[in-house]
Amino acid sequence: MGFELVQVRLLGQVRRTLQVMAEPADPDRVMDVEDCADISRAISAILDVHDPIPGAYTLEVSSPGIDRPLVRLNDYARFTGHLAKLEVEPDIEGRKRFKATIAAVDGDDILIEQDGQEFRVPFSTIRKARLVLTDALIKAAQEAQARNHGAQAATDEASPEGGV
Template identity: 55%
Template sequence: MDATGRIEQIIAPSIESMGYEIVRVQMTGAQRPVLQIMAERTDGGPMTVEDCADISRSVSALLDVEDPIASAYTLEVSSPGIDRPLTRRRDFERFAGFEAKLETRMAIDGRKRFKGRLKGLEDDDVLIDTEQGPARVPMETIQRAKLVLTDELIRASGGQG
């Protein structure tokens, strides 16, 4: 298990008991690493600065005890935002019907980038309608995926659009 997987394993139970769900744990930077934790409320409500502060305090306490990161690091807690990353199986189901961009680790049908309307999941494949036609992208090949900011997405998230 990589470092971010271990960190997620340490913090997830506490975060979930507080009423939040982890969207992504990511470590960036070499000189002074930044641990980025993206979370959302399980009740579907908007994340506030106070929510992020609560998560930050809890995560800091847990990581001080477990100490999974050898060097000094900066902790950043944020909400996923409207054009959020898609990291879990249920994200691809929940946001079916919206525009998304997928990037794969290896070429699928001769390409690594897919942009189009999500159609959900079938087995372990993400279904997406692109300008080049429908595509099936195996989940395990996805390196990055995120929603595309559109007026439709803004309206669906409670904005004006």
């Protein structure tokens, strides 16, 4: 469907929620509500046929948002220069938690910088990570959205019917 899976979680005990996070495969495209609805309909149809989850639950489809979880190695490359919170295990130099700038990706390692010190974090040791909402991150998201709208407007102008 042109989307990449970011994360799937089954949350709750009594009122369970199957949470699916997805984003467009094209990094310059911004996810919208209609995309979430399309994905939800497609997943619902598959879940209705295969019924892999016993009992009642609610399906929730969303984009990962601006302060998104970082779950794939290429997420770190894509967000180089941005601030992130990471939890690792085992610890690195006596630390399990970092709030650091993503400096680079080197093979299967993430290079992060915190307080002038660089740390090499093996991707396999990261238990949880997400971007931190900063002005720079908001600006990058706004620029991506502007590029997306500009590309859509150009497509609409090129279409004889005005696009659809």
